[in-house]
Amino acid sequence: MQLPSAWKPIVTPLLLILFLIAGWTLGAWDRISGVVALDSRVSRILNQTLFEVGKTPLSIASLFKTAVFLLLLGLTAGKGRRLLRRHVLDHLSIAPGEKFVIESVAGYLIIILGLIVGLQAAGIDLSTLTVLGGALGIGIGFGLQNIANNLISGVILLFEQPIKVSDRVEVGSLNGEVVRIGVRSTWVRTNDNIVVLVPNSEFVSSKVTNWTANDRKVRFSTPVGVSYSSNPAEVRDILLKVASRNQDVLSSPEPDVIFKGFGDNSLDFELRVWTSSKVDVPWILKSDLNFAIFEAFREHNIEIPFPQRDVHVRSIEAPLTSWRG
Numbered sequence: 486m487q488l489p490s491a492w493k494p495i496v497t498p499l500l501l502i503l504f505l506i507a508g509w510t511l512g513a514w515d516r517i518s519g520v521v522a523l524d525s526r527v528s529r530i531l532n533q534t535l536f537e538v539g540k541t542p543l544s545i546a547s548l549f550k551t552a553v554f555l556l557l558l559g560l561t562a563g564k565g566r567r568l569l570r571r572h573v574l575d576h577l578s579i580a581p582g583e584k585f586v587i588e589s590v591a592g593y594l595i596i597i598l599g600l601i602v603g604l605q606a607a608g609i610d611l612s613t614l615t616v617l618g619g620a621l622g623i624g625i626g627f628g629l630q631n632i633a634n635n636l637i638s639g640v641i642l643l644f645e646q647p648i649k650v651s652d653r654v655e656v657g658s659l660n661g662e663v664v665r666i667g668v669r670s671t672w673v674r675t676n677d678n679i680v681v682l683v684p685n686s687e688f689v690s691s692k693v694t695n696w697t698a699n700d701r702k703v704r705f706s707t708p709v710g711v712s713y714s715s716n717p718a719e720v721r722d723i724l725l726k727v728a729s730r731n732q733d734v735l736s737s738p739e740p741d742v743i744f745k746g747f748g749d750n751s752l753d754f755e756l757r758v759w760t761s762s763k764v765d766v767p768w769i770l771k772s773d774l775n776f777a778i779f780e781a782f783r784e785h786n787i788e789i790p791f792p793q794r795d796v797h798v799r800s801i802e803a804p805l806t807s808w809r810g
Contacts, residue, residue: 554603562595585650585666589643631686632669638685639668648688653696653764656687662765676766701761702735707774710751712788717744717752723785724756727777733770735759751790 566588574584643666648654652663654673659681665672670682687693696703711720721742728740738759745753756774763770782789 558599562592566592635669635685638689655694707756709754712790733763
């Protein structure tokens, strides 16, 4: 897979950040060691081996150093993502979804490379991590399938991009806008401004409708029925005029009218319009069109029929009796 050309400006800032992490961390650990050396008793307690990972002994001091390093690494990764977005990505003419992918991958790279540099600087043999890898594999086999599935699905979403940030999606009964794609879940904001966290595996294994995968233009249809006494050509002209007057209806592609057929009680038409401004709230556009269609039909004396039923009563030959209580 070929990386986007926008990734090229990332290499230099990323390497600079990693060098700063390594240099600051090594210096901080040296200062911590100097403070600990002031009291040999405290030093013995802090450096006493608690347990070993492979052949690497771990003590209170090493655990403290690791915790401080992870905290600083997380802060650096977050700051690096913000700097990358503000000074590089915001000045590039690429889609918001691609910006989010580049920003997320850069953050993950900072964390991964920073962990490698930090663990080696701490004297931890990376080959001993195979023990943890084996334990993690056993855990995944016994009870972490869903977490692993969501993590892998998140990586697929970031690189394959079947959905992107700001896309309008529909998965199951949920319809909303993608506001964030995380490692484990995707944030979808509904029209009620409610954010729903959807597991990433739902977007990989389930049927997903992406309304704006190609662009923001979406076509909606409004069914209309008129009486048999109406002129179909006149009905078509009125519907097209109603569509042209609505500011949310696009003129290109042009709206059109379909004569669907002859119903039980009406001539059935369908007004089809394109919009890019009402993708998130299509029912508002349909409501505006229905109001305008009703008023236009009333002005031109075009009847919108209601369902009619003919009731046939068979004659009854049996004598009728009345009862007076």
